[in-house]
Amino acid sequence: MSKDDLTPKDPHDRLFKRVMSDEANVRKFIKEFLPKDISSQIDLKEMKLIPTEKIKGYNKYYMDIAVECHISNTKGQLYFVFEHKSYPDPGVLLQILSYMTVTWDEQRKKNVPLIPVIPVVIYHGSSSWNITTHFQGQFDSLNESIKPYIPEFNYVLVDLTKLSNEEIEEKAKTTPFLYKSLQLMKLVAMRDIENIKGVAVIAELSKEEKIILLLYLYYTLDVDQDTMQRIVKELGGEELMPSLAEKLIKQGKQDLLIKQLRRKFGLSSSDEKMIRSVTDESKLDAAAEAVLDAKSKDEVLKLLRR
Template sequence: MLKDDLTPKDPHDRLFKRVMSDEANVRQFIKEFLPKDISSQIDLKEMKLIPTEKVKGYNKYYMDIAVECYISDTKGQLYFVFEHKSYPDPGVLLQILSYMTVTWDEQRKKNVPLTPIIPVVIYHGSSSWNVTTHFQGQFQNIGESIKPYIPEFNYVLVDLTQIPNDEIEQKAKSTPFLMASLLLMKLVALHDIEGIIRIAVIIKLSEEERIILILYLFYTLDVDQDTMQRIVKELGGEELMPSFAEKLIKQGEERGKIEGEKRGEIKGTIIGTIKGKQDLLIKLLRRKFGLSSSDEKIIRSVTDEAKLDAAAEAIFDAKSKEEVLKLLGQ
């Protein structure tokens, strides 16, 4: 196994994929966050998710999701790209064009009609979005006589940083996990700690969803011990993950601070030790799949922190405990 395979997935990517893997959340997002002249033309009942990694020849972008649907009675797609960088990336336009051309090439080879694709860019970075929303806008001093020979398309921009918090709450109130995730992704990028704590107080989620958000905040926030403790408490961390919360509160009891210098002392205290990582992984696996004594022994035998991190990150996307244990080299 390559070392890169042991690196935990980007926490923004994992949360985005987890939220948008639920078709109810996707329907709500399309209905409330896309322009009405587009959302009103989409048949939300007949839509379904398409795994982009199955598109042959396409260099998969980590933060993309495709949806097959009927747009004005015509079969088509919505292609979602999630931009989490702290700065806008002009390369997103080429990414969208790449997906379009590979998808249409596959359809041509299958001798089926080409379907329209509406790109949607979701942004939550701390800098203002200043990337042109149409492809030809990338070219400087392009003459009118040349434009007909250059591809052109627009994308829908959903800039979370420009949508007031109460508007996000209102638009996504019927899908609490979508609401909480969109708000937290926005507030993390803006480093709005009080806003994060307020959201943690008001949301009503399942145990698994709350744990996912705790881990997301844990991996993305760089805050002091007391602040993280407040957030974990408001999200119910002490009930759901008592060993996790205990390590958070009793900072000095854990050995080693491997990640401490990079991610702050409190993070190094909780997950910077081998034993702490083993404890957390065992706790989460036992809650989701159940765990035998032999499984626990396997985890206790692993001292490679990168493997333990990768397994902890993967657990909520895994369909079986064997998928997680495989990351430990078992």
């Protein structure tokens, strides 16, 4: 799968992983978005990304992003586990605990000292994050005599919806792709179309990064075709439309065509069924390209019936 492949399955998670696959973005995030009593102790020059797939028994665990770094003025190491959430997830603490245990189990098997793990949850959902930030807080009632026997840890919560656009810019402006991605993730969650159109996405980003963000908007915004085209235009992405269309066509021709037609004209269940019955890729390609200039749904559908 291409690193800029953002499918409808989970575009939020894919964008986050793409952004945080760049060590410069991770360094900036640790420095600016984590509590200063933690970030000030980290030697960011020695930081490196580590594999996020862990195997324990017959189960595989996939962390979003994992980082190994050194603590300043000591020889100790520290692991950060970044977990991204676009909705309040009551299971996040158990998920984090599983990451911790498989990491420590792996170290134990290698006969090396256990390394502390600091979990970080990045959130940008439309609902308020109402999940406790410490493990024992999950229990409805916990007698004081029992607490010493129950695991306890906290995670760092970075709630993008609680940060202003100005705060995000101030923290991340020297890493443009990180800055624009975090800003759009927040605005998409808040369904803030007007401010999305005010984000100057294009100027300082590479062509690949621009397409990634436009794909993210395409798959996450529930707007009609005309509104989407205005957003792309106002973000300065008109010259990318051919490349963007090519990417979209490659990522599921039938799904793309159905989504385009539904947004622009509306689509009946029988129309959708007919489109899904078409397996000729050249017909699907021709129909997808025709949608942009078509004046009616039938103009597009007749290309599939030939």
